[in-house]
Amino acid sequence: MNGPEHYRKAEQLLAGQPKTAADRERGFVGDEPWEPTETELRRAQIHATLALAAATALNDYEGGMSSPDYNRWMNVASVNAATETAASS
Numbered sequence: 001m002n003g004p005e006h007y008r009k010a011e012q013l014l015a016g017q018p019k020t021a022a023d024r025e026r027g028f029v030g031d032e033p034w035e036p037t038e039t040e041l042r043r044a045q046i047h048a049t050l051a052l053a054a055a056t057a058l059n060d061y062e063g064g065m066s067s068p069d070y071n072r073w074m075n076v077a078s079v080n081a082a083t084e085t086a087a088s089s
Helices: 003-015 021-025 038-058 067-077 079-088
Strands: none
Touching: 003 038, 003 067
């Protein structure tokens, strides 16, 4: 798993699990996802930390991040990426 993948996984864990048809059959209403569990929050923190470590390691003190690496990060961390992710959920 690379840095951008860790970033995306942290976002997914923080978003919570969607309610299923079985949940609705048991009387749980609404389309909002379940709140993340403590375990999911801990896992999200681990993934976020690994994403930060990867981004820090790739960004050298002289030239910054290489173009391919920069583009991967922009694809997951930019405002446009967040909007696209929310729209596809």
